[in-house]
Amino acid sequence: MDSDRLEAYIPKLESSFDHVVRVMAAAAAAYQEVAPGPKLSASQIIVLRALQSRGALQVSEVAGELTVTLSAATGLVDRLVKAGLAERERDLRDRRVVWVKITPEGESALAAALQRRRAAFRNMVRNLSAEDLERLCDILDRMG
Secondary structure, eight states: OOHHHHHHHHHHHHHHHHHHHHHHHHHHHHGGGTSOSOOOOHHHHHHHHHHHHHOOBOHHHHHHHHTOOHHHHHHHHHHHHHTTSEEEEEOSSOTTOEEEEEOHHHHHHHHHHHHHHHHHHHHHHTTSOHHHHHHHHHHHHHOO
């Protein structure tokens, strides 16, 4: 698509994206009762999912997971540790290396957050056909 045609779509894309964000936030808030627990930001969910699936990570790997600076990742990890959702552990072979691990509380908070988010997704897409859902997933996968 040429850049002039692409530019014509940008305002509509912005509006559609804002709508999706509002609907997701409202649905997630409404489903807070479904799975009570700490509210997690999208970044916190991404990090906790990475820690859950890949195991302990260094802060630099957390930064790469989020595509943010090392200082931003450090701040996020600090907040997760303060909330008891993650912990830092020094490497026994190299004391300079610090690993970030998910805690059992982090596992529970992540499960609750994913339950709320999935309920919100179900609510958002309930009027879409299977073909529409396939198309939506395909488009989202090709973005970026």
